[in-house]
Amino acid sequence: MTILLPGTLTDAYRMLSDDPDVTPVAGGTDLFAHWPENRVKQSTTYLDLSGLAELRSMRWTKSELVLGALTTYWDVVTDARVAAEFPNLVTAARQVGAVQIQARGTWAGNIVNASPAADGVPVLLAYDATVRLGSRDGVEDIPLDEFYLDYKKMRRRPDQLVTEIRIPRRTYQRAWFEKVGPRKSQAITKVGVAVTVAGETWRIAANSVAPTVCRCPALERYCAAVAGAKGQPLTSPSDLLPAIRSDVSPIDDIRSTAEYREQVLARILFHALNDAGV
Amino acid sequence: MSTNSVSIETTINGEKTSIDVTATERLLDVLRYRLGLTGSKEGCGEGECGACTVYLDGQPVNSCLIPAYQVRGRVVETIESIAPEQLGAFVASGATQCGACSPGVVMTAQWIVKHPHLLQSHGLRELMAGNLCRCTGYDGIIDALTETLAANGSAEEPVSGQDR
Amino acid sequence: MKRREAIDKLTGREAYIDDIAIAGVWWGCTVRSAVPRGRIRDIRFGAEIDWSEFVVVDHRDLPGPNQVAMIENDQPVLASDRVRHIHEAVLLLAHPDRDRLREARRAIHIEIDEEPAIFDYRVPPPADTVQHGGDNVFKRVRIDKGDVDAALVAADHVVEGVYETGAQEHVYLENQGMVGYVEDGVVTVKGSMQCPYYIHAALRHALARADNEVRVIQAATGGGFGGKEDYPSVLALHAALLALKAERPVKILYDRDEDMAATTKRHPARVRHRTGVTSQGRIVAQDIEVLLDGGAYVTLSPVVLSRGVIHASGPYHCDNVRVEGRAVLTNAVPFGAFRGFGAPQTIFACERHMDVIADELGMCPLGLRRKNLIQDGQSTSTGQVIRDGTDRIEILDRAVRDAEFHQREAADRAFNSTHPYLRRATGIATFYHGAGFTGAGETYLDSRAQVVGLATGEVEIRTANVEMGQGALTTFVKIVAEKLAVEPDRIRVAEVDTFHVPNSGPTVASRTSMIVGRLLERGCDALCATLGGDWTGDKFERELLRWHAEHPGQELIAEVRYEPPPGVEWDDERYEGSAYGTFAWATYAAHVEVDLRTFGVRLLDFVAVQDVGTVLDEVLAAGQVQGGVVQGVGWALMEECQFVDGAMANHNLTNYSIPSSDDVPPVRVVFYETPYAHGAQGAKGIGELPMDGAAPAIVNAVARATGARPAVVPLTPEVLMRVMGSA
Known part of the structure; x- marks a missing residue:
């Protein structure tokens, strides 16, 4: 195992372009689990980002909230301004592990670890975030919505680094986030869903129900139609199942069942829509 | 830096220390096996149980998930830095039974005691959820924390079980 | 009294095996x-x-x-x-x-x-998977009381049920570890x-x-x-x-991964009940079948089965009881001892079944229990006559009062009728737990303990019973300190080292305080007898110092041996007689909220009322109950060992979830203290009892909240969804 310790972002870009097999690491909460027994991970070359001050900031522009790549969940949990404007970020962050993990885990790390169960990603998707990738060749912005290609596959070239997550500042009439896990804290999601409504635009993103965390376009259309009184009114959770089945493809695994994930996603959305008077 | 060791400077329990670490070493193992600071325990090796909780720049973290080189230039505090005099309520309330989770529990609990403003937004049970205990059912721990906070005059009524 | 080693544990100074430099x-x-x-x-x-x-x-x-x-x-x-x-x-x-x-x-x-291997303990083994005896059965036990078949025929109603409980991993926070060395x-x-x-x-x-x-x-x-x-x-x-x-x-x-993969777990179990009842709710026949998955080797399965079978009929009086128990081989990692030792499995079945019977009869589950709880003078399934003066009805009523069972029932009904997806209810379980080894076990153990008068005027306790969190160290010191009326800091506890301590038996079966504690009291008496009087306090220390002055260089060791209490007889062939020296009794009440969106169950309140004899230390005893209840909450709702080819697939703490502080409310603990004449200061066993009651109380509550009839633990959301789908 080799660790590369860049002093600056420029160093980091150079190291990444020199060796395409390098794995960037921030908080390490995913990468270092079961470390002593993990031979594959131990033979990897890591690029340690923890020393790069440039990636540490969380800042506001007129139109965006910008999370630097080293922004942790805890940074967000303790930020009153984020809580006021993007409450779902705080809600989601508080449900990642517990305080020890929140202190180390980063939003950017959660994105590039690319777990289908990633807890930070649904809310970012629902808030229409963009991933900024940096490299020696410059900067590229990719909507998070278009970032994932397949299970653990994403549109990050090996020489690129996520440097920022940019979240547009918009007015939302509604925003929900629901995580369902085996217990309240320290839980891996069985099914999760984040929803925002801005005007007539619905954004719905779900995790643990597909090879990647994903937007749910059929559900979005369906909900927008129902809300706009253009569709049939909802009478039961099963009304949502056709849309769910066209959007996601849950599986049976060690953490839950496909049937449960599908049913619970339908039920959560149904009751959330009901609560909202939709 | 490869598998060969590298020397890093860090502050551990108030003392500037220089240690040689390899790329694969975890902070927990360096503390326990190299520095003899065996108070931090390994319960799971994957950041679930919190028995290895230490402070990194004042924040509780799982030392089993931290590669040792990442603490270069930073401040580490372990259970060995906690004065027993602060723990009266933990003895009286039955906050420890088998003791294997206790050092981690105490680290998180003392962090809450030092940052009582957290209770404006969080319940004690949520803040303590990263420290699994199999013996007490948590009541002894929560009671001790509540008492300690009250004794410090920092007891705005903690929000209990606030839903997230 | 403060826990002796509390500060060492809280500050990380306590030396577990991996903390000792060798x-x-x-x-x-x-x-x-x-x-x-x-x-x-x-x-x-x-x-x-x-x-x-x-x-x-x-x-x-x-x-x-x-x-x-x-x-x-x-x-x-x-x-x-x-x-x-x-x-x-x-x-x-x-x-x-x-x-x-x-x-x-x-x-x-x-x-x-x-x-060819066998993994399902519920099916008869194909011939090519027989690996033990002719049928893979490790052990059979049978209890026969009265005439069950006739009573079933005569009963107004016969209510049947099948209940299953899953394996459970201990998750002691310190993994197993051992150092071996050869010295001299x-x-x-x-x-x-x-x-x-x-x-x-x-x-x-x-x-x-x-x-x-x-x-x-x-x-x-x-x-x-x-x-x-x-x-x-x-x-x-x-x-x-x-x-x-x-x-x-x-x-x-x-x-952790190896520990969870390779070491023992709680035995999975299936229990069938066929119960004859009168229209008024009097239980007249209990026909029960207990089946345990033993795993690949016998380990402790026979005795786990024994305790499970004896507890299977519950704390109720019935003249006609038949319990047939079997523990069978599968090619799973062997199952072994776990707090409760077979009883949580059969008590879950019994108590869940009681609610089903109440449902069938249209009775209140409290009334059904009141009507059938053992009264002094009545007998258990093994014919053990209970005459301990415990007010079992009051224990039940206290739990009902403290849990505000009736007030909440009304409030919950109103809440449930208006809330779109949350459903609340209270469930209860009444149960008992036999303390100490089963049957003649304690006699067979022949435990010995020593109380030693040291030349310093201090007293040393020598037993083989260990402190593992339950507070044995503190309790032993307290028992001896109070018996001799000396300060606790004048009492030492010898390191548990087979070169220095006698065999006082294993630290299991809720026996340590009750049985070994009692040995220590008798050891104090024996020590005083050597010193020529019932000395206490300063006088005791003076006499002790005087003895050493008169016997320079000698050790003053008072060693006592276990003696069974009078009237305790057990017939291991017929499974008749006094299965235990005494029982602890309890009623637990759980108030739950079921989320019909997620099928998740949240515990809102928990009341644990029990009579464990004299409470030796309020803080330690409450800690045993609270910890045991939360372990039971985990087993009831989330701790699912997923087996693939007989090995746990989710053998880590990420995929095997135990309750965190955020998942449980405070556990409200109430003790009644009816002293037991043969336990230290009147104590009965306490360690395992709390593991028995949480699962049935919670699942009963879920059943009442949803109208479904779950019969399985762990009742994970996935399982509850299935149960409700078929309800």
Whole structure:
């Protein structure tokens, strides 16, 4: 195992372009689990980002909230301004592990670890975030919505680094986030869903129900139609199942069942829509 | 830096220390096996149980998930830095039974005691959820924390079980 | 009294086995089978490793019989030609460097010709999977009281039910660990354990050594819950074998994954009930069948079965009871002791079934229980007449009052009728737990304890019972300090070391305070008798010092032996008589909220009312109840061992969830104290009782909240969804 310790972002870009097999690491909460027994991970070359001050900031522009790549969940949990404007970020962050993990885990790390169960990603998707990738060749912005290609596959070239997550500042009439896990804290999601409504635009993103965390376009259309009184009114959770089945493809695994994930996603959305008077 | 060791400077329990670490070493193992600071325990090796909780720049973290080189230039505090005099309520309330989770529990609990403003937004049970205990059912721990906070005059009524 | 070792534990100074620096120690590890059953064809050592650096032990290195001495000696220390379960130990390795050791373990390939295996304990074994006796049955027990068949025919109603409970992992926070070394020719092991003399016997047997050639020392033990009752005998043998061959100390320390994969769990169980009742709710016949999955070797299954069967009929009086119990072999990692020891499984079934009966009769579940709870003068299923003066109805009523059962029922009904997806209700369970070993077990153990008057005027307690979190150290000191009216700091507790402490039996079965504590009281009496009077306080110390002045250089040891209480008779053939010296009694009440969106169950409130005899220490006793209840909450709702080919697939704390502080409300504890004449200060056992009641109370509450009839634990959201779908 080799660790590369860049002093600056420029160093980091150079190291990444020199060796395409390098794995960037921030908080390490995913990468270092079961470390002593993990031979594959131990033979990897890591690029340690923890020393790069440039990636540490969380800042506001007129139109965006910008999370630097080293922004942790805890940074967000303790930020009153984020809580006021993007409450779902705080809600989601508080449900990642517990305080020890929140202190180390980063939003950017959660994105590039690319777990289908990633807890930070649904809310970012629902808030229409963009991933900024940096490299020696410059900067590229990719909507998070278009970032994932397949299970653990994403549109990050090996020489690129996520440097920022940019979240547009918009007015939302509604925003929900629901995580369902085996217990309240320290839980891996069985099914999760984040929803925002801005005007007539619905954004719905779900995790643990597909090879990647994903937007749910059929559900979005369906909900927008129902809300706009253009569709049939909802009478039961099963009304949502056709849309769910066209959007996601849950599986049976060690953490839950496909049937449960599908049913619970339908039920959560149904009751959330009901609560909202939709 | 490869598998060969590298020397890093860090502050551990108030003392500037220089240690040689390899790329694969975890902070927990360096503390326990190299520095003899065996108070931090390994319960799971994957950041679930919190028995290895230490402070990194004042924040509780799982030392089993931290590669040792990442603490270069930073401040580490372990259970060995906690004065027993602060723990009266933990003895009286039955906050420890088998003791294997206790050092981690105490680290998180003392962090809450030092940052009582957290209770404006969080319940004690949520803040303590990263420290699994199999013996007490948590009541002894929560009671001790509540008492300690009250004794410090920092007891705005903690929000209990606030839903997230 | 403050817990003796509390500050050491809270500050991390307590030395568990991995905290003790040992000069020259090597690390040891275990190479295990990857298949559930088969014949070992070949073991290949990878060429990438320089094996001359390693010590390698296999079954041929055993000086004695290749058997882990337990109830039946059927389990090999290291597999020789065949394996019976995944993770069965085949080889042991030692090396000074832990990472090299891990690499080496990965470089060994054990080739096994697979044979047909059986994993479902509920089906009759196909002939080619029979591996024990003619039918894979490890043990059968049967209780027969009255005439069940006639009573069933005569009953107004017969209510049937089938209940299943899953395996449970102990998750003691300190993983298993043991160091072996040879000192002056004595094979010594030191580590985390509940039963030093079990290990002592296992070492003597398999290493073919005399009593004084093996030595067992307990290190601080970070939780046990039964998980460090039987398994440490295996681990100790492994550490000892490596130490003998390496000629140096060797430490084996499991990480969490290995610990969860390879060590024992709670026995999965299926219990069938067929109950005859009158229209007024009087139980007139109980026909019960108990089936346990024993796993691949016998380990403690016969005695787990025994306790389960005896507790199966519940704390109720019935003239006609038949309980048939079987523990059977499967090719799963062996199941073993876990807090409650068979009783939580059968009590879950019984108490869940009581609510089903109440449902069928249209009765209140409280009324049904009141009508049938054993009264003084009535007898249990084994014919043991209860006459202990405990007010069992009051225990039930207290739980009902404290849980505001009736007020909440009304409020919950209103809430449930308006809330779109949350449903609330309270459930209860009434139950009992026999304290100490079953039947003649305590007599057979023949426990000995010593109270020693030291020349310093202090007193030393010598027992083989360990502190593992439950507070034995503090309780023992308190018992002796109060008996002699001396300050607790004048009392020492000897390190648990088989060279220095007598065999006072294992630290299991809720027996430590009650039985060994009582031995210590008698030891105090014996000590005073030697000193010529019932001395206490300063007088005692003066007399003790005087004795030592008169007997320079001598030790003043008062040793006492267990004597069964009068009238305790047990017939092990017919399963009749006094199954236990005494029982603790309890009613638990759980208030839950079921989320119909997620089928998740949230515990809102929990009340635990029990009579455990005299409470020796309020804080320790409450801690036992609260911890036991939360362990029960985990078993009831979230702790699911997922087996693939008899091995736990989710063997880590990420995928096997135990309750965190955020998942449970405060557990409200109430004690009634009806003293037991033969327990220390009147105490009965307390350690296991709290594990019995949470699951049935919670599942009963879920049933009342939803109208469904769940009959399974763990009642995970996925299972509840299925149950409600078919309801």
